[in-house]
Amino acid sequence: MEPLSIYKKNYHVDYGDADFYKRLKLSYLFNYFQNIAGLHSENTNVGIRKLQNDYGAAWVMTRMLMDINRMPECNEEISIETWPVEPKKKMIDRNFIVRDMDGSILASAISTWVILDMEKREMVRIDSVIPPQYPEFLKSKAIDRKFDKLKPSGQLQPAYKKLVGFSDIDINGHVNNAKYIDYILDCFTVEKHGEYRVKSIQINYVNEAVAGDIISLYKDTVDMDGSDKAVYITGINEVDGKVNFESHIRVQ
C-alpha cells in the first residue's frame, strides 16, 4: 500500500470490548488507537518491527487528550482515522477521529509519541528514524486546543493500590498506556459509571511502571459536584515514590 498521510480503518465493538453498560470500554478505544497507530507506522515504514530491528527502539505514547461526544455501543461498527503532524525534535503529535457509520464524530483525540531507545530508556531524535520519503504531513488537528497543565484543585484522597502484574505489561515491558485507563476508571463504583459519562480525558504518562511495582491511586473529586464536574487522578509508584501518570477527566 502507498504510504498515506491519513490512515483509516473500521472497528467492530464486540461484546467482549464492552463494559457493564454495553458501551465500548474506554481502555479498548485506547487499544484501537494503539492498533491503528501501529498500522499507520507500518504503512509509512516506521513500524514496530522496523524500529526494533534497526534501532532497538519503540514507539511510546506520552500523553493523550480526548473529547468524547458519545461512546460506541456493543455491536456498533465505527471508523477511525489517524494522522501525525510534523514532528518536533523528539516528539510527534498524532490525531485520531472516531466516527459512526453515519459519519458523525463520536470522539476526537490528540496524542504525543516519542521513540524510546529500549536499552538506554532514552528518547531518540524523530528525524533520525522518520524517512525523508514520508508522505506529506497535514497541519489540521483533531482538537484545536493545547494539552492542559494537570493539577488537583483540592486535597488528594487515596482510592486503592494496584499491584502491577505480568498481564499489565506489554511487549515493551512496561504498563501499557491503555491499562492506566482501567486503573483510572476502577477508582469509581459501577453505580458512578452508570450515573456519569466521561466527556473528556487528558492523561500524561510521566514515569514507566513494571511488573512487581505497586501503584497507589489518588483522586481529587472536589469539583465533582459543582457545575464543572471534573476529577483529577494520579498514580504514584510506592517503590520509588515517582509519579506514574496524571490525568484529568470531565464528566457529565
Added chain:
Amino acid sequence: MEPLSIYKKNYHVDYGDADFYKRLKLSYLFNYFQNIAGLHSENTNVGIRKLQNDYGAAWVMTRMLMDINRMPECNEEISIETWPVEPKKKMIDRNFIVRDMDGSILASAISTWVILDMEKREMVRIDSVIPPQYPEFLKSKAIDRKFDKLKPSGQLQPAYKKLVGFSDIDINGHVNNAKYIDYILDCFTVEKHGEYRVKSIQINYVNEAVAGDIISLYKDTVDMDGSDKAVYITGINEVDGKVNFESHIRVQ
C-alpha cells in the same frame, strides 16, 4: 448465513494482544473463544441479544480445559473453529481448535456453558432455548479426555489479593472468564513466564465475583520442580469466603 455445525474464523494477533515475550496473551485467546462462541450462537439463532431479549438470560462459561502445543506469536494469523456437542439438561459442551496458517494445531479446548437467568441467577434448561431447527450436533471432541477433579497436592500459599474493579466486569456484571486467566498468570513473575510455558490449563468457574469484591489468590507449586511441573491456583472471595475459581496448570 445458513446455520452451521462448525463455525470458523481467522484472528490476527495484534501487538496489543501480546505479552512481554511477544506471544498471544492466554487471556486474549479466551477472548477470541468468547468472541467466536458468540458469533456461532448468533449464527444458530441463540445469540447474546436474543437470549437477553427473549429470556432475560445469558451464556456463561463454567469450565474450560485447554491443551497448548504452541502459543501464537505477535503478528501471526490463526484460524479458530468451534462446535458444540449435544446438550445435557442444563449444560452444553463447546469445542475449539486453533490452527496456524499451515493447518497445524496450536491449541485444542473443550468448555462447558450454561444459560443463566440473569434476574434469578439460576440455570435454565438448554432445550427451552435451543431451537429444534439447530444444525446437526457433531459427536467429535477437540480433547478426548474428561475434565479433571481439581485439588491441590500440597499446602496453599497466598499469592496476592485482587480488588475487583469496574474494568474487570463484563456486560453480565460479573468478572469475565478471561479476566481470571490474567489473575492466575499474575501469580508468577515476568522471569517465571520466560522460563516456563503453559502446556495445559483447566479452570472451573465456581462462584461469580462482582465489582468491589476482593479475591485472594492462592497457589500450590509443590509439583513445580518435579517431573510433573504442575500448579494448582484458586481464588477465594474475601467478602463471603466462597471459592470463585479453581485451576490447574501444567507447564514445561
